[in-house]
Amino acid sequence: MEQLQITSATPDSALLDLPWRLPLAEWPADVLAALPRGISRHVVRFVRLGGRVLAIKEISEHVAFREYELLRQLRKLEIPAVKPIGVVTGRRDDHGEPLEAALVTEHLAFSLPYRAVFSQAVRPDTATRLIDALAVLLVRLHLVGFYWGDVSLSNTLFRRDADQFAAYLVDAETGELHRELSPGQRSYDVDLARTNIIGELMDLAAGELLHEEVDEIGIGNSLVERYNELWEALTGVEAFHADERWRVAARIERLNDLGFDVGELAITTDIDGTTVQIQPKVVDAGHHSRRLLRLTGLDVQDNQARRLLNDLDSYRAAMDRQEDDEQLVAHDWFQNVFQPTVRAVPRELRRKLEPAQLFHEILDHRWFISEKAQRDIPMDEATASYVENVLRYRPDEKAILGLAPGEDDPESDHFHLST
Incomplete structure (x- = not known):
């Protein structure tokens, strides 16, 4: 008889303790984590295991191994995607009947499926911000040659990233990784998206979860527009006169503003040297997050990093330390501003949001109450006001362990530092 097998690059013996002899739909509540689930064509369950939450999906063995390998390759390419843990095969029930294989991934902390985002009280532009995040993800996937084949909000998880969202690929079942995508492949992915x-937003509208001002078709069209604008900015050829060489630096700065680093530029001139053409050849996302990581060790989303870097720059100016080494100033900002602010938030409330998102929202709140009071509100006073008037009423978005109130949370004092 075929025995249970777990294929994983990072084996965890605790996986053997899960009730693999039962169909996933029948797993008992005591092993499940009550987290919001998106729509899936397969049975998906979240389980608590060894201080983390795993997502388990029942699919055929061939598809499970294929998706597992695709997710591993995407992670190596530094694409935002869920982390693959392994594939479980050889499952049989108590009567010896075979059960489907299972793909195991790690649940993405602080993430929400799009339906969970809309189940909260959201601004009318939330749909637009989700689409912007999905467009960025799709462009990043296409840049590395990944054809998704089933682009949708349902196959994406979203994490708050300052005032925006960051999108993560969840389902790679229909994906293909190529050396380079043809325009036809990219166009099909975008049109399918x-x-x-449009269909998903219409479904939300039917369930009265969508703000009445949202134009479902307009939002769907905006995905195409946003994708095309971003793709052209990252890959388009730009021509200018030879005496306008400053435009090379301007192109790089524009890409940096979009959150991308330029690893290489193709620069060519015509025969008489009067016209220059430039085109980015290597473009990597995460410009701001890489800079913040280098300066402070904080590993956060790119828009969060941009906001934290702005506060770091303000701190540097306020301390009159523009001539000091940037690394030393960043260390002092982290020790004297960021850490004390986050730690001033009560532990039981700190788990609601990521530390970087907490800090960003406290900065926003400080600006708001300073404007109202017509004076500069100190950071500690702003933090206390934010906790009492905003954070206590926020839904818990951590959703990392599915913990009930009062249960221990191993990450509640963790600043997501890179080691």
């Missing part, structure tokens, strides 16, 4: 998004 538009169709699926």
